[in-house]
Amino acid sequence: MARAAVALSVPLAVGLAADRPAYGALVSMGALNGVIGDTADAYRMRILNIAVPQTFGAIGVTLGTLVHGEGRLAVAALVLVALVSGMISSIGAVASVSGLLLLLNAVVGAGLPMPEPWWKPPVLILLGGLFVLLLTLLGWPVRGGVPERAAVAATYRSLAALLEAAGTDEYDDRRQDLTQSLNQAYDLILARRTRNHGRSTALVRVLAQLNTVIPLAEAAPAVHLAARQDGRSLPEAIPSAVRDLADAVEQGRTGTVDYELPAPRTPSERAVDAALRHAAAVVHESDPGPYDMADRLGLPAALGVRLRRGARNVMLSGASWRYGLRLALCIGLAQALVSLVPVPRSYWVALTVTFVLKPDFGSVFSRAVLRALGTAAGLVVAAVVLAEVPLGMWEVPVMAVLAALIPAFSTKGYAFQTAAITPVILLLSDILNREGTALVLPRLVDSLIGCAIALVAGYLLWPESWHTRIGARLADAVDDAAHYVGQAFGTQPRDQAARVRARRRIYRELSVVRSEFQRALTEPPPMGARAAAWWPLVVAVERIVDATTAARVRVDQGAAEPPPEEVDAITGQLRELAANLRSSDTLVEVRTEPAAGRHSVLAPLGQETAAARAIASPRR
Numbered sequence: 174m175a176r177a178a179v180a181l182s183v184p185l186a187v188g189l190a191a192d193r194p195a196y197g198a199l200v201s202m203g204a205l206n207g208v209i210g211d212t213a214d215a216y217r218m219r220i221l222n223i224a225v226p227q228t229f230g231a232i233g234v235t236l237g238t239l240v241h242g243e244g245r246l247a248v249a250a251l252v253l254v255a256l257v258s259g260m261i262s263s264i265g266a267v268a269s270v271s272g273l274l275l276l277l278n279a280v281v282g283a284g285l286p287m288p289e290p291w292w293k294p295p296v297l298i299l300l301g302g303l304f305v306l307l308l309t310l311l312g313w314p315v316r317g318g319v320p321e322r323a324a325v326a327a328t329y330r331s332l333a334a335l336l337e338a339a340g341t342d343e344y345d346d347r348r349q350d351l352t353q354s355l356n357q358a359y360d361l362i363l364a365r366r367t368r369n370h371g372r373s374t375a376l377v378r379v380l381a382q383l384n385t386v387i388p389l390a391e392a393a394p395a396v397h398l399a400a401r402q403d404g405r406s407l408p409e410a411i412p413s414a415v416r417d418l419a420d421a422v423e424q425g426r427t428g429t430v431d432y433e434l435p436a437p438r439t440p441s442e443r444a445v446d447a448a449l450r451h452a453a454a455v456v457h458e459s460d461p462g463p464y465d466m467a468d469r470l471g472l473p474a475a476l477g478v479r480l481r482r483g484a485r486n487v488m489l490s491g492a493s494w495r496y497g498l499r500l501a502l503c504i505g506l507a508q509a510l511v512s513l514v515p516v517p518r519s520y521w522v523a524l525t526v527t528f529v530l531k532p533d534f535g536s537v538f539s540r541a542v543l544r545a546l547g548t549a550a551g552l553v554v555a556a557v558v559l560a561e562v563p564l565g566m567w568e569v570p571v572m573a574v575l576a577a578l579i580p581a582f583s584t585k586g587y588a589f590q591t592a593a594i595t596p597v598i599l600l601l602s603d604i605l606n607r608e609g610t611a612l613v614l615p616r617l618v619d620s621l622i623g624c625a626i627a628l629v630a631g632y633l634l635w636p637e638s639w640h641t642r643i644g645a646r647l648a649d650a651v652d653d654a655a656h657y658v659g660q661a662f663g664t665q666p667r668d669q670a671a672r673v674r675a676r677r678r679i680y681r682e683l684s685v686v687r688s689e690f691q692r693a694l695t696e697p698p699p700m701g702a703r704a705a706a707w708w709p710l711v712v713a714v715e716r717i718v719d720a721t722t723a724a725r726v727r728v729d730q731g732a733a734e735p736p737p738e739e740v741d742a743i744t745g746q747l748r749e750l751a752a753n754l755r756s757s758d759t760l761v762e763v764r765t766e767p768a769a770g771r772h773s774v775l776a777p778l779g780q781e782t783a784a785a786r787a788i789a790s791p792r793r
Contacts, residue, residue, distance in 0.1 A: 174577040180204040180305045181576035181597065185604075186569045195288050196297055198604040201572070203301020205597060206230045206278070208579060210270045211305065216313045216320070218361070223309065225267055227302030230274035231295035237282020238291050247283045248508045251523065254279045255504035259497035276504070276527050284511065284520020285605050318375050322423050324358040325383045329419035332386055333412040335393050336445070340400025345712055348719070349687070351390060352680045358383050359677075382422050385455045387673055388448035389415070394719035395441035395726040398777055407445065408435045414449060418456045430457050440730035441723070495635070500530050503631045507623060521616050524598075525623025528591070530631045537632045540587055541624040547588035548620040551595025556613045558596055559603060572600060646686045647710060648754035651785075653679045654717050655747035658778070661725045662740045672725075679718050686711055713785035717747070720778040727774050735775045743775065746782055 181201045188197015210226040211219060236254060240247040258272035278298065287294040331354040335347040362380050400406050414432045421430075432453060437443040507523040525548070529540050554575075562571050575597050582593040599616065602608075657675045690711060693704035728734055773779070 174580050176305070176308045177208045177580050178573040178577040180208060180301070180308055182569050182573035184301060184304065185572050186566065189566055189569070194604050196293075198601045199288070199294055199297035200301040200304070202281070202601050203227065203230070203298035204305050205301070205576075205579075205594075205601075206274050206298070207302040207305030208576070209594075210274065211309060216310065216317060219309055220306065221267055222270070223302060223306045226271040226274045227299060227306075229271040230278040230302070231299045233275040233278035234282040234287075234298055235291065235295045237279040237284070238287045238294050239282075241283050241285075241287065244512050247512050248505060251276075251279055251283060251508045252501045252505040255527075256497045256501040259500035260493045263493040263496065273527065276500075277524065280504075280508075280520050280523045280527060283508070284523070285602065287605075318379070321358075321362055321376070321379050322425065324354075324361050325379055325386075326419040326423035328354040328358045328383065328386055329415055329422060332389055332393070333415035333419070335390075336396065336407055336415065337412045339393065339397040340404070340406050344397050345715065348393075348715065349684075351393075352684055355383075355386065355390070355677070356681055356684060379422070382452075382456050385448075385452040387677075389445065389452060391673075391676070391722050392441060392444040392448050392726055394723035396445055397719070398723045399439050399441045403439075405438075407442070410434055411445060411449060414453070418452060421456050427457050440727055440732065443730055444726045499631050499635055500526075503530055503626050506626050506630055510622070519612075519615065519619055521619035522623045522626070525620045526627050526631070529624060529627040537627060541628050541632075543586070543588040544591055545621060545624050547591025548595050549617060550588075550592040552599070552613050552617050554592070555596035555599040555616075556610055558600060559610045559613065568600065568604070572597070575600065644707070644754050646682075646689055647707065647714070648751040650679065650682050650686055650711075650714050651747055651751040651754065653682060654714055654721070655744045655751070657718060658721050658740065658744050658747065661721050662728075662735055662775070676718065676722060680715075683711060683715055683718075710785060710788050713781065713788050716781045717778065717785060720781045724774050724778055732774045735773055739773055739775050739779070743779060743782055746786060750786055 181204050184200035184204060185194075185197045188194050188200065191197075206227060207223050210222050233254065236250060240250045243250075255276055258276040260272075261275075262269040262272040282294060288297075328351070331347070331351040335344070335351050338344045338347040362376065362383060396407055410432075411434065414434065417430075417432075420426075430453060432449075434446060434449065437446045503526045504523055507526045511520060511522055525544060529544050530537060558571055558575075562568055575593070578593045579590070579597065582589040599612065603612065653675070657672070657679055660672045660675055690704050690708055724732075724735070
């Protein structure tokens, strides 16, 4: 909040002091882009998250400035920019923000008068982004490595909460928290891991500490199953020791620590005890070398390889082209209304379409509704500011307050973020064209028109908007679960590292499926109703993966290997369930008898598989 306040108010103050308010407004606009794009934690990643989108934003404002007031040429140019923006948004998070700023700044450049010559607006916007980047990097010398350690410590705390919840109804929720925490930590650390271990000893150490969470996470399902069967939860000393490890990671403590852990009573507790003692040795070890297991979970591909893959996926993906065409159609309609129809409309129509029509940011339907509500609230604030705040230096402290609200409100939801950004953009726009309160009501009408265009041309006209892919995504997850069962107990060689990677991949995929379901639940019928009906199956698949891991832990602790026919029966039932999910948009009838004997180590897995198949059967 402090950084946003300084980044947007200082350029405005300098511009007013130098009698160049338009210059200051453009630098502040670039700073606003940087504040919106600064969503990472690690400093190396924040450089990319700010610098790359800013470059695309500068390109966008250049293109917009060159076609300002050109009518049909402006429409054609923005349609082409929208196509490119939509297609590159499918590559990843940084590309998505880059595509957003490319189109956003092109719309602003085409709709607002900019200082001459043409190269000044992009330079000023880049200066604003560089100012945000400079303010961000000021903390690097004193906070370098803190985000990574904090992410790993948060993972240990999520693990402690999971172990505490073993045997209770809260276990599923705590497992989802741990999955999300692991995803964030691995994304943060592996994305910036150097190939040469010697160049970043601290990074290798924190990665080794994160890797030791995996054996404990694998033992947790076995503990949960045992607690459900005999009613005995883990001793409090174990979650307490895990939380102490979290504190040690966060504080960077090393040295010898001997935890007084109770003697394990069951095979699952033996697995937890062994994994916890190993984790304690790694966390408190100053030299991570012997415990570096970075490669067991796989490394990200080189940057050049990822760029080539991204470009190939963009050009060959049908979904990428469809989204690009949807965005281009809506921007074309909005810009045609602005440029060709003689009515008092503004760039705000296309601006609204740009913000709303971002499927990778959530439901288009709900975003259109929330955008309208947030804009209305933001315009009330803007009206008060434009009516009561005198022109000149009084605008600087007001801008500082409004800018600080953006990061504070952005975490609360899209409507709150819109309400915070709207008065900032209107204040900067007023500095560029000095329309005052006269622009408030037209902007509300423009926002409603933009939302209507996005809903009709970007949502209702496209069948894929109201036909969800949740069945296909679930089917992929069920197939992965069947493969995981085969890896854990099948006839193929059981590579522990491969099994760990498979388990992490399934949980990551299920995390994506959960996000897809949450988006679908906000859609109108029939998509919302269908997602609600299928939601319990997501939890069932997670429990299948947990039951598989618990069975593997029991076998590793001395239980008898399951017979191959039981393994084949379970994997066959899972693949049949996946095939049924792919073949229909509705729940289908399946057989639900358990595939394993009552006394088999796979009995809980067979029960969870039968439960999943029962969920997939329609109620009579």
